[in-house]
Amino acid sequence: MPRHRTPPIRTVSTRRRAADPLEEPPSLNLETGMANDQLVGDTTSELVREASVSSMHRQQEDRVDFGEELRRLQAENSRLRAERSFSSTMLVHEAPLLPYDGKSEWEEYLTHVEVVSTLNQWDEDRKAQRVASSLRGTALSVLNSLPIRDRTQWIPLTTALSQRFGQEALAPKWHAELQSRRQRPGESLVDLSNEIEKLTRLAHPGWPDFCKNQIGVRAFLGALASHQIRGIVAAAAPVTLHDALYRAQLVEASMRGCDGTREGCYECGQKGHYQNRCPNKKKEN
Known part of the structure; x- marks a missing residue:
């Protein structure tokens, strides 16, 4: 005899699916008896997969951030090394300072x-x-x-x-040297003028330039060894020390000759000595 089969219980969802022929009913798992278990398992796997992917993305972002920070630190270290090397170079090549022993100004x-x-x-x-x-x-x-x-x-x-x-403390010393300065044997007019200018500046610090020029001209004329050059330059009444030097050089050149080849004493015209050491001049005196 055929075995009688009990018809399945039709619920609201089964009736709705039965009314909609396009929607297929989910396959029931006979071992568990519930279709929702498979859905829950699939959802859980998807969540686990998404969590794993997001974790991988975060790790990659962390690695990228660490790489950028490493590159930034390397660039900063390179900049500091370059600055340190530049500073060392500047220190090595700095301008030197001359020693001072108190003998110069x-x-x-x-x-x-x-x-x-x-x-x-x-x-x-x-x-x-x-x-x-x-x-x-x-x-x-x-x-x-x-x-x-x-x-x-x-x-x-x-x-x-x-x-x-300082020159203010030594001004009396320089003033005395200026008053006693005389042209040395063989000393040129240029060297004498430079020495007179220096002594005038040291003996009278802070004085106006026109006062220094007057004092320098007077000292230069008094220091000349040749009375002829002194008289001619004094008659021209030079205003500055440079003017007095220029006129003295002209007189000296005219006394030597146009070509500047004359040598010897300006007093007697003989060779072998200069005017400041002329024996004839000493005999006359």
Whole structure:
């Protein structure tokens, strides 16, 4: 006999699917008896896959960020090495500072210090350190007389050196040398003029230029060894020391001859001596 089969229970969803012939009913898993288990498993796998993909993306982004940060650090290190190498080169090739022993003019050396410090971009502390390390001879004794804290300070150091070697303190000395200056045997008019100009500037610091010119002209005429050159130049009444030198050179050239080949004494015309050592002049005196 045929076995009687119980018809399946028709629910609302099955009736709806039955009414819609295009929609196929989901296949039931006979082992579990529920179709939703497969859907849940597929959804879980999809979520796990998406989480894994997002994790991989984050790891890649982290690696990209780390690579950018590494490149930035490498570029910064290269820049710092280049700056350090440039600074070392500048220090090696900085302008040197000449030593000072107290025998030359302090104002001239101070001008040299200012020029070198401007080229090397030194501040006052650096200038004081370099000047203190450049002192020699009697100037070094001035450094030794200062307190330890003032030896590398710009204002105390330069003040002490100015008081010792500045021209204002030595003005009487230069004035005495200017009054007693005479033309040496064989000394040219140019050398004599330069020496007179220097002594005038040292003996009268801060004086107006026209006063220095008058004093320089008077000292130059008094220092000339030739009385003839002195009289002719004084009669021309030169205003500046350079004017007096120019006129003295013209007179000297005319006394030697047009070609400048005459040699010997201007007083007696004989060779072998100059006018300041002329024996005939001494006999007349």
